[in-house]
Amino acid sequence: MTYLDQDCLVIIDFADNSTQIIDYSGWDFNRHFCPTLVVSTSTHERIIFEGYESVWQLLDTVCFKEPLGRRNFNPVLKHRLDNFDETSLDIIRGVISEGDAQKIVVQGTNRKDLFVVDFTYQNFTDDIQPTLFDIAAILEAENCQHIVFSNYEFIKREKDVEFKRTSMTVPSIVAVFGLTPTHKHIIRVMQMPSGKLGFLTNIVNQDRKYACIEPHLFDKDEIKTMIRYIEYAKTRSHKVLTALSDGKLLPLWKQERTVGSTTKHFSYNVSLLEQALY
Numbered sequence: 001m002t003y004l005d006q007d008c009l010v011i012i013d014f015a016d017n018s019t020q021i022i023d024y025s026g027w028d029f030n031r032h033f034c035p036t037l038v039v040s041t042s043t044h045e046r047i048i049f050e051g052y053e054s055v056w057q058l059l060d061t062v063c064f065k066e067p068l069g070r071r072n073f074n075p076v077l078k079h080r081l082d083n084f085d086e087t088s089l090d091i092i093r094g095v096i097s098e099g100d101a102q103k104i105v106v107q108g109t110n111r112k113d114l115f116v117v118d119f120t121y122q123n124f125t126d127d128i129q130p131t132l133f134d135i136a137a138i139l140e141a142e143n144c145q146h147i148v149f150s151n152y153e154f155i156k157r158e159k160d161v162e163f164k165r166t167s168m169t170v171p172s173i174v175a176v177f178g179l180t181p182t183h184k185h186i187i188r189v190m191q192m193p194s195g196k197l198g199f200l201t202n203i204v205n206q207d208r209k210y211a212c213i214e215p216h217l218f219d220k221d222e223i224k225t226m227i228r229y230i231e232y233a234k235t236r237s238h239k240v241l242t243a244l245s246d247g248k249l250l251p252l253w254k255q256e257r258t259v260g261s262t263t264k265h266f267s268y269n270v271s272l273l274e275q276a277l278y
Contacts, residue, residue: 009105009184009186010047010115012105013041014104015102018042021037021039022040035052037055043182045113054117059096061120105176106118110207132171134220136173138223139189142177143177144176145178147173151169153169154168154192171191172188172189173189174188179234179241180241183203186204187201196219198215199217200266201213203237205244209253209255243277250276250277251269251272254269
């Protein structure tokens with residue numbers, strides 16, 4: 001069963017024999033240039049990368065050490081392959097199979113029997129943000145499945161300016177922890193301008209998104225406290241999995257922002273979950 005308009009994260013492992021690039025088209029029915037790539041995995045029959053930027057985001061992520069170059073590769077996306085025996089689909093398959101990253105994380109939306117990709121996360125390396133790289137080592141030691149890098153728009157309220165709502169984009173990492181093939185929890189760690197590290201968490205079960213535990217702000221040297229927080233998120237994820245397996249109805253994540261700041265929005269969803277659990 002699939003659910004409409006529930007955003008979630010999906011791991012695509014191109015090294016897995018069950019993962020196949022099954023179709024590519026460079027033009028839509030109106031002959032407008034609209035690159036569209038279709039991938040099939042063991043968990044999702046059709047994962048769609050639709051549009052020029054979406055396809056290039058995938059290619060840039062897979063080939064992050066030796067970028068393809070859009071000017072050189074756009075003729076492949078447009079099926080302009082004079083004097084080539086291979087098709088565009090064949091060439092794209094070859095590029096991805098020989099790429100620098102065989103496992104990637106994408107965020108998207110389920111639409112009936114399709115998973116439409118909204119965003120492909122960049123590969124995380126130590127030259128992106130040293131402090132976050134240190135935290136990545138802690139998350140890896142706690143047995144996360146995958147870590148990716150992504151900027152994140154954080155909303156806050158300015159108390160000294162009549163609670164003015166402002167936003168800022170901060171570097172962050174996203175760690176994915178899987179308890180079962182269809183149940184995982186996600187920890188996002190943000191590098192705040194103050195130098196502190198902000199932690200946000202979610203749970204995804206059967207492609208449905210839930211809250212997890214309260215957001216928290218840590219000093220970068222509070223390592224032991226961070227580890228306890230990570231372990232607490234795992235405990236809560238287990239509890240949610242048990243409750244859902246027992247048929248208990250839990251509130252889905254309310255995506256619309258019901259309160260001003262990111263922190264309050266996460267806390268609001270956590271309070272709804274805790275009311276249902278306890």
